[in-house]
Amino acid sequence: MRTLDALIVESPVFEGLDQDQLELIAGCASNTVFAAGERLFREGDQADTFFLLRHGLVALDAYVPNRGQLTVETVGPGEIVGWSWLLPPHRWHFTGRAVELVRAVQFDGACLRKKCDEDPLLGYDLLTRFAQVLVSRLQATRLQLMDVYGDKHD
Amino acid sequence: MPSKGTSEPAVLAAEDFDALLDALRDEGYRVVGPTVRDGAIVYAELGAASALPAGWTDEQAPGSYRLERREDGALFGYAVGPHSWKQELLPPRVRLWQTRRQQDGGFVVDEEPPPSEPTAFVGVRPCELAAIAIQDRVFLGGRFQDGDYAARRSDVFLVAVDCGDPSSLCFCTSVAGGPGARDGFDLALTELLDGGHRFLVRAGSPAGAEVLARLPVTATSPRDLDEAAAVVAGAVEQMEGRFDSTDLHDLLLRNLESPQWDAVAERCLTCGNCTLVCPTCFCTHVEDASALDGSTAERTRVWDTCFSVQYAEMHGGNTRPTPRARYRQWLTHKLATWEDQFGSLGCVGCGRCIAWCPVGIDIREEVRSIRAEEEEHAHA
Amino acid sequence: MATSTTEPVAALRGSMTPLPYRVARRRRENHDNWTLELEPVEDAIEPIAPGQFTMLYAFGVGEVPISTSGDIEASGTTLVHTIRAVGAVTKALCAAGPGDVLGVRGPFGNTWPIEAAHARDLVLVGGGVGLPPLRPAIYHALAHRSEFGKLVVLYGGRTPEDLLFRKELERWRGRLDMDVEVSVDSAGSGWNGNVGVVTKLIPAAPFDADDAVAFVVGPEIMMRFTARALIDRGLPPERIWISMERTMRCGVGLCGHCQLGPTLICRDGPVYRWDELESLLGVHEL
Numbered sequence: 001m002r003t004l005d006a007l008i009v010e011s012p013v014f015e016g017l018d019q020d021q022l023e024l025i026a027g028c029a030s031n032t033v034f035a036a037g038e039r040l041f042r043e044g045d046q047a048d049t050f051f052l053l054r055h056g057l058v059a060l061d062a063y064v065p066n067r068g069q070l071t072v073e074t075v076g077p078g079e080i081v082g083w084s085w086l087l088p089p090h091r092w093h094f095t096g097r098a099v100e101l102v103r104a105v106q107f108d109g110a111c112l113r114k115k116c117d118e119d120p121l122l123g124y125d126l127l128t129r130f131a132q133v134l135v136s137r138l139q140a141t142r143l144q145l146m147d148v149y150g151d152k153h154d
Numbered sequence: 155m156p157s158k159g160t161s162e163p164a165v166l167a168a169e170d171f172d173a174l175l176d177a178l179r180d181e182g183y184r185v186v187g188p189t190v191r192d193g194a195i196v197y198a199e200l201g202a203a204s205a206l207p208a209g210w211t212d213e214q215a216p217g218s219y220r221l222e223r224r225e226d227g228a229l230f231g232y233a234v235g236p237h238s239w240k241q242e243l244l245p246p247r248v249r250l251w252q253t254r255r256q257q258d259g260g261f262v263v264d265e266e267p268p269p270s271e272p273t274a275f276v277g278v279r280p281c282e283l284a285a286i287a288i289q290d291r292v293f294l295g296g297r298f299q300d301g302d303y304a305a306r307r308s309d310v311f312l313v314a315v316d317c318g319d320p321s322s323l324c325f326c327t328s329v330a331g332g333p334g335a336r337d338g339f340d341l342a343l344t345e346l347l348d349g350g351h352r353f354l355v356r357a358g359s360p361a362g363a364e365v366l367a368r369l370p371v372t373a374t375s376p377r378d379l380d381e382a383a384a385v386v387a388g389a390v391e392q393m394e395g396r397f398d399s400t401d402l403h404d405l406l407l408r409n410l411e412s413p414q415w416d417a418v419a420e421r422c423l424t425c426g427n428c429t430l431v432c433p434t435c436f437c438t439h440v441e442d443a444s445a446l447d448g449s450t451a452e453r454t455r456v457w458d459t460c461f462s463v464q465y466a467e468m469h470g471g472n473t474r475p476t477p478r479a480r481y482r483q484w485l486t487h488k489l490a491t492w493e494d495q496f497g498s499l500g501c502v503g504c505g506r507c508i509a510w511c512p513v514g515i516d517i518r519e520e521v522r523s524i525r526a527e528e529e530e531h532a533h534a
Numbered sequence: 535m536a537t538s539t540t541e542p543v544a545a546l547r548g549s550m551t552p553l554p555y556r557v558a559r560r561r562r563e564n565h566d567n568w569t570l571e572l573e574p575v576e577d578a579i580e581p582i583a584p585g586q587f588t589m590l591y592a593f594g595v596g597e598v599p600i601s602t603s604g605d606i607e608a609s610g611t612t613l614v615h616t617i618r619a620v621g622a623v624t625k626a627l628c629a630a631g632p633g634d635v636l637g638v639r640g641p642f643g644n645t646w647p648i649e650a651a652h653a654r655d656l657v658l659v660g661g662g663v664g665l666p667p668l669r670p671a672i673y674h675a676l677a678h679r680s681e682f683g684k685l686v687v688l689y690g691g692r693t694p695e696d697l698l699f700r701k702e703l704e705r706w707r708g709r710l711d712m713d714v715e716v717s718v719d720s721a722g723s724g725w726n727g728n729v730g731v732v733t734k735l736i737p738a739a740p741f742d743a744d745d746a747v748a749f750v751v752g753p754e755i756m757m758r759f760t761a762r763a764l765i766d767r768g769l770p771p772e773r774i775w776i777s778m779e780r781t782m783r784c785g786v787g788l789c790g791h792c793q794l795g796p797t798l799i800c801r802d803g804p805v806y807r808w809d810e811l812e813s814l815l816g817v818h819e820l
Contacts, residue, residue: 140730
């Protein structure tokens with residue numbers, strides 16, 4: 001059974017973290033499990049947490065009037081779910097639903113935000129790492145938006 | 155001055171020209187050659203030598219073509235007109251096959267029989283010989299050959315005429331073989347006007363030699379040979395420096411995003427005239443049509459132009475929706491990628507596209523501009 | 535119409551004349567895609583190979599190029615084509631039922647370089663209607679399974695309803711000697727699989743980038759993104775192959791329409807190595 005520290009430092013987004021930073025971050029982390037179908041967070045709620053997925057698939061859903069629930073993306077092991085904790089207004093943009101059993105490391109975003117305020121260098125480092133996450137999400141989303149498999153492109 | 159003949163060159167008096175046309179007809183050829191019609195020198199079936207454009211020349215400039223009178227009565231005293239020999243070898247509309255439904259729901263295809271109409275092309279300019287050779291490579295040189303083209307091509311007798319009076323738009327010396335016919339012909343003529351209106355005739359094939367043997371020719375004198383050489387040399391001199399074809403292929407492919415393409419796109423109407431008159435343009439499309447009751451259908455091959463909006467249409471859009479893209483496609487194909495596809499340049503320097511462009515776009519200028527723009531950038 | 539690969543085939547006419555083929559089976563794959571199985575009425579075309587296409591003719595309507603999409607070794611002279619009904623000709627083809635007669639010309643184009651994947655991992659990435667042209671290569675690999683390393687199929691579709699060959703994919707996914715991952719661009723409720731672009735499946739796909747070959751087919755932009763993702767994963771550009779599409783009229787290199795810069799897609803393609811085409815694909819409206 002691996003320690004939280006090991007899990008954190010193994011993930012792509014936290015690669016290269018030094019020992020001090022790791023301790024600070026791990027101090028805000030805990031293990032958590034969600035059953036299939038369980039909601040991790042709801043669109044519009046206060047976003048004070050984020051997750052590093054270890055096992056299972058999480059669907060990011062949006063409710064669209066007339067179309068019902070739409071899944072805009074699924075996120076899998078090794079990936080981060082949640083960046084809204086870092087930037088105001090700190091609200092979830094989508095609803096997170098466990099598609100199957102999900103094991104994750106949950107981070108207390110409020111706690112981490114406070115630590116970033118106290119240690120700007122840590123803050124800068126985290127912001128840089130999460131910017132990467134945002135960028136690759138953006139690229140992927142743009143490709144999805146292009147609807148390349150659709151019917152007509154005029 | 156070339157003479158890859160299978161017999162000695164000879165001299166034919168201008169007034170005996172009909173003997174050549176008669177001999178060709180006796181051999182079973184339909185004779186097609188230049189004649190004046192609708193203010194231009196076009197290719198049509200010739201009845202007699204009197205139909206030739208004697209005493210006519212063409213004054214050409216970007217977007218302009220005018221016939222002018224000559225004093226000397228030359229039979230071939232012009233450069234080239236709007237027609238090219240592709241209208242004979244690659245006719246604008248050719249039905250490929252017809253088909254009809256059968257009782258069991260199947261269908262039977264009746265291919266059109268290969269055309270068999272031996273034709274003599276009289277008045278083929280050396281640039282046109284080069285163009286025919288280029289189209290030969292397209293239609294006969296690949297894995298799939300064009301049977302219609304092959305049949306027409308094998309039935310053709312070529313009477314080339316050296317160029318003595320290139321137009322201001324001609325630049326064959328920069329891209330093709332030059333104004334003197336070297337090979338690829340059955341007979342080649344050089345029109346001589348000093349010291350008696352006559353033609354130096356040389357055979358370029360056994361078939362050519364056979365026809366030559368039946369003509370009322372006389373032996374050549376050194377003067378005839380000198381004059382013939384001078385005619386061609388004079389034409390070469392006139393065309394000197396008209397087009398810089400250095401590094402042409404790579405120059406164009408390096409500059410696919412040059413602002414010059416935007417500049418020319420503002421003038422180009424994408425009318426496709428250039429592709430119609432160009433002797434090497436070969437794009438076609440196929441029309442499938444059926445009778446109203448759906449019982450029969452046919453397929454026709456028709457000329458197409460890369461300038462048309464539909465040319466690059468696919469389900470899901472158009473890969474060349476803008477005039478800029480289409481103009482760039484035409485010019486880079488003609489002067490660059492043709493080489494990658496078929497092993498030679500696609501342009502023969504005849505200048506037709508320049509004369510017949512309604513807005514007078516000059517491809518020599520376009521290439522010059524691209525080259526200049528690249529140099530300017532390099533020093534910036 | 536016998537021909538070797540090096541000798542010229544006579545007559546444009548011959549190669550522009552369709553052979554009658556009867557529809558033996560017609561299967562609807564999704565709301566706008568059908569698979570037709572065609573049997574020669576009399577003469578058959580030369581044997582087709584994975585990656586190649588034929589020009590399919592709907593009597594009196596027209597012709598379109600369609601890739602072969604079946605199990606070639608198991609089909610004999612029967613041709614299998616999966617067609618998307620988007621225009622007049624494809625709609626007419628998709629409306630043809632068993633017993634109806636269509637015209638076939640071909641086979642044209644080059645083939646998937648399956649030998650390049652011998653003793654290596656073979657990764658096939660399809661997007662949308664890009665899966666049908668990959669299928670013959672998949673079948674070939676399955677029929678000669680020991681010649682290859684890992685066999686990985688990654689498929690991306692628009693929505694779960696748009697997925698082609700879903701049952702077959704699910705069957706393949708159950709095999710122990712093959713890896714199949716599917717993703718859709720968007721999904722409503724009832725889909726418990728991946729949602730996201732197909733490139734997202736690449737980082738975690740189980741192949742050895744040092745020793746793999748990839749065949750990619752889909753809309754051009756999808757192929758560009760996929761190639762990039764494969765290269766990011768460590769696959770060299772010389773081991774990525776794509777299948778190109780352009781307007782085609784004759785299929786035999788004589789009408790000029792399918793040009794992309796210096797290449798004629800019906801003659802030099804449709805299969806190309808990524809590094810050979812990459813720069814051309816970067817020029818807009820080429």
